[in-house]
Amino acid sequence: MTAGGYDAVLLAGFGGPEGPDDVMPFLRNVTRGRGIPEERLVEVSHHYQALGGVSPINDQNRALRAALEKALRHRGLDLPVIWGNRNWEPYISDVVADAARDGRRRLLGVATSAYSSYSSCRQYREDFGGALLSTGLVGEVVIDKIRPYFDTAGFIDPFADGTAAAVQHALDDDFDISQIEILFTTHSIPDAMADSSGAACLGDHVPGGAYVTQHMAACAAVAAAVAGRCGATPAWQLVYQSRSGPPSMPWLEPDICDVIEGMGARGYSAAVVVPIGFVSDHVEVVWDLDHEARDAAEAAGVWFERVATPGTDRRFVAGLAALVAERLQGRRPDLTIGPVSLPQRPDFCATGCCVNLRGAKPTTAGQDSARDWEDTDVSAEQLIRSGIPGRLPV
Template identity: 60%
Template sequence: MTLVRDASPAAADGPEHVTEPTAYDAILLASFGGPEGQDDVIPFLRNVTRGRGIPDERLEEVAHHYRAFGGVSPINDQNRRLKAALEAELADRGIDLPVLWGNRNWDPYLREALIDAGERGYRSLIAIATSAYSSYSSCRQYREDFAAALDETGLSGTITIDKVRQFFDHPGFVQPFIDGVFSAIAEFEQRFEGIDVTREIEVLFTTHSIPSADAERSGPAARGFGPEGAYAAQHRAVAEVVMAAATGGVDIPWQLVYQSRSGPPTQPWLEPDINDAIAELPARGVKAVVIVPLGFVSDHMEVMWDLDNEALESCEEHGLAGIRVPTPGVDPNYVSGLVDLVLERVNGTPVDDRASLTDLGPWYDVCRPGCCENVRLGFKPADAGLAP
């Protein structure tokens, strides 16, 4: 019985984890997309905000972030590098799987990648979305994008799309953050002789804020994650793993903070904002801040503007030393881990043999019913998960 649309036979009846080996023709790398010149900025932002009726005058308020970088988002070049790194890793392992690339909001679009797949005779795709956590924008929206692109191209019923599990606690994703926090603390110990790391350093794990109502609906309701949902629970669980591994058990203060909110002031979003959190640290005797972009896989605009610009400026304003640790990018651990996630599905790896660093995982191969609803839009058709 087919319960999951556009799914491979092994995933079609909606198991939590697919343990039947599945042959795929190609990998679909799916990402957000970004402008590649000044003329692209407003059309790109119109794509991002489609359906919300936001006038160009308001979009221009966000556009200055991109215009400060010549109108070019770093995300497309990062995805080109990631695609190349995945291809090299696959070749090194002797795995014959081509990598296609499609974006949600800018060229190359997902529909173009699917047309290419169809023309090349690919019928079974395994998707990697460049987002590690559970929420509407980081998981379900990609699944809706797959369904919409298949419908738009007329390829639904011809091409199937499965998706690797959310990889927030996979060692390949987590290890770069462990390395970054370890290095940042060591640098502060060298810079400030005699610093009390248990009191004068604070680690801020930061991720994109989302509406509180969407956060509450992130992940399956049956798991009972509470008012901030799986989204916050996953981040906190990973932060605990990073701190335990990077500090050797030394009790260094840390907290989960948020950034880049874009909703109206009347709408509740996850807090605290990273800049507000930074402002409170001097009163507690903190001298140095380690900023960890835990919610991000690469140095895209929210990292380069909101952290490297605004958050580090907040540190300077409040007399704090600040270090922003790297995102995974094309770290070999991360690239290798993504290939491992694909091979879980290719090989039908048993759940007990899957790599996972928190008690929350390994996460689901097939998203559960009602997972990650968008309160404003409701449920739309989505691949790689059970309806709705």
């Protein structure tokens, strides 16, 4: 076993179809138990079929797995990186079972999502717990998870570079800085899920919760970097995309296409679109932005450029490797506030963190896998006494 007691990194992804015949089964996996009508799945399937029936996400995660393993070796950590998905092969449960057969009994999870919310953080912990239950490995295999990493320089800097370059392209095309609007975009989620993201004892359960707060802080960090490189910052806002719920359910707004359609009325004629909520250019980036949002811009007569996601950018991969190394070496997050003006989150999930509003499911632990902090009454005072440094929001 390596330092810190871990003997593999588990890269946990969303998954995606690898051929036309996979598309509908994949979409049914994604929406199982959510009551999404079949006709809506057929509609979404057309997005995948237009791209050949193949999602780029699996190849992107294969590349990220190889890059992360290489970055860990560069740090002197001989730690294999295994990869499993929530919704398509290779499934997390199968990968965990294979790891156990190979004698790898303590895994450190890295989710391909940077923020706190049920779907982007806690559900991966449920995936880990479900994998242990379905394989009969409870008590034999332990799976921890690194903290959300929206605030790391490796995540922020690639977005800052791409946004500054896109703003400069608009300026070079004779748009004034006052005519440019930066649209930071992320996946919309139900208002109730957003409001319950984070942990009550950390002061996160406010309108929008940790999900919106973290995105806004990341956006502000990118905007500040743009100001330093371009001499000024265009107007910017956080918008949302890829809504999938029924019209009767409130989801985070405004929708990016609606915002683009109204840009002219607000005095803007150039849109720089930054997919700040995503780590790679998968279907919801390629289709929803490069097709639907771009089409909306063309119809509105708006100049359009979309910034790339971090993907396998060297800095992003190095940042993930640093978080893994932090856990391997048994160190707590330090007091340093990174490029984002929020305290670093603790490495374990406190009581009620990003609750599952449809009902509790078994999860694996965060900082201490011998116990699920979910089931303990952890107060902010106890967090401070336990050695988690930094400011706690009030």
